[in-house]
Amino acid sequence: MTEKPVELDAHRGMAAQKATDLRRLLSEVAANELALRTRQQELEDQLLALPAHSWEEAAEKARYLLSLFASSSAGQDPRRKMLIARVLEDFARLSTLQKD
Known part of the structure; x- marks a missing residue:
């Protein structure tokens, strides 16, 4: 050994x-x-x-759902990908406007 x-x-x-x-x-x-x-x-x-206490919390929930949809086959359609991207941009823009 x-x-x-x-x-x-x-x-x-x-x-x-x-x-x-x-x-x-x-x-x-x-x-x-x-x-x-x-x-x-x-x-x-x-x-x-719990329900969202603000629009930002609701937007976070929506971001999560959009990311799930984006990873699905239906979310891979080019028009839907563009729509998802624009909605996420809107969330970001509106969130910064609300803080100002």
Whole structure:
């Protein structure tokens, strides 16, 4: 028996190493996806908890919904992408005007 652990990956072929790396990466992606879904659920719970107290809070909720829509296939239409961008610009412009 040796004191130094044997690196088993070095003794396998390239195909086996790539398959192992791919399995590890897929496992990490699945874990990250689950964590993201959990955080998204927590955010949506917060957004649902209370009504907005100001137009800015309502705009933040609308921004979130627009970002979800923008990532959907329907939101990928060029005209809808432009409309979403313009609405977000309006929110930003009106928010700064309200602060002045």
